[in-house]
Amino acid sequence: MKFYLEELPYSYDALQPFMDKETVEIHYSKHHKAYVDNLNKLVENLNFNYSLEELLKNLENLPKEIVTGVKNNGGGHYNHTLFWKILTPEKQEISKEFLNEINKTFGSFENFKNQFEEAGKKHFGSGWVWLIKTNEGLKIVTTPNQDTPFNLGKPILAVDVWEHAYYLKYQNRRADYLSNIWNIINWQYVEKLYKE
Ligand code: MN
Numbered sequence: 001m002k003f004y005l006e007e008l009p010y011s012y013d014a015l016q017p018f019m020d021k022e023t024v025e026i027h028y029s030k031h032h033k034a035y036v037d038n039l040n041k042l043v044e045n046l047n048f049n050y051s052l053e054e055l056l057k058n059l060e061n062l063p064k065e066i067v068t069g070v071k072n073n074g075g076g077h078y079n080h081t082l083f084w085k086i087l088t089p090e091k092q093e094i095s096k097e098f099l100n101e102i103n104k105t106f107g108s109f110e111n112f113k114n115q116f117e118e119a120g121k122k123h124f125g126s127g128w129v130w131l132i133k134t135n136e137g138l139k140i141v142t143t144p145n146q147d148t149p150f151n152l153g154k155p156i157l158a159v160d161v162w163e164h165a166y167y168l169k170y171q172n173r174r175a176d177y178l179s180n181i182w183n184i185i186n187w188q189y190v191e192k193l194y195k196e
Contacts, residue, residue: 002043003052005036006081014089018180020169028084031164035076035146042069052078056148075146079128082158088186098191105138116140117178120161129178131157133194156193157185 008028013021043055043066050058056074059067094102099109106112120129123142130141132153142161143149159181166177 003036003039003077005033006084008084010087010089015087015184018183019087019166023164023166023168026168027160027164028080032077032080032084035073035080039070039073039077042066042073052081053150057150072146075148078148079146079158079160082155083160085189086158086186087184088189089184090186091183092185092187094187095191098187098194101138101194112140113182116157116159117175120159120178121175123161126162129159129161130155131190154193157190 005028008024012025012028015024046062048055052074055062055070056078059071062070094109102109102112106115116129116131119140119142123129123144125144127142127144127147128149130143130149132139132141132149132155134153139153141149141152149155159178161174161178166174170177
């Protein structure tokens with residue numbers, strides 16, 4: 001086995017009331033686990049020393065017949081591993097230093113949150129909304145399915161907008177899911193990724 005499902009850094013019910021226990025349990029132990037299992041099956045006969053990120057950045061070097069599968073399942077594993085670390089049950093304030101960076105790009109923290117939520121709401125179908133670090137500064141982007149945004153910049157904040165991420169609690173109300181997500185963002189971790 002080349003890839004592992006990392007332990008969830010909190011209990012299934014820790015993100016309540018903003019993300020319910022059943023959603024976190026199914027999302028992590030069924031959806032995320034399936035991406036890891038499928039990915040391991042796809043690459044079981046390959047010899048490589050790539051990290052997951054390197055693997056996803058070098059899909060063209062893989063046998064043609066597994067490229068799509070690795071992109072989807074490897075992306076699913078990468079995105080969810082990041083997502084769980086970006087969430088926390090401990091209410092966190094954003095640091096002054098990182099807030100200044102946000103304000104420089106988006107004018108204010110409120111503007112940033114509005115633009116991020118808007119991007120997530122407008123994204124059609126399954127996908128992710130991201131805050132990425134680029135040479136030109138911070139940007140909000142979305143990707144379809146389990147695509148990663150490596151070609152656009154370094155991901156530092158990721159929010160899953162697949163229905164499986166919110167449907168049990170919020171049903172069709174993706175906007176409510178997104179406006180509640182700010183209560184459980186691990187700003188310390190986001191800032192760490194920004195500084196790396
Ligand atoms: Mn998901």
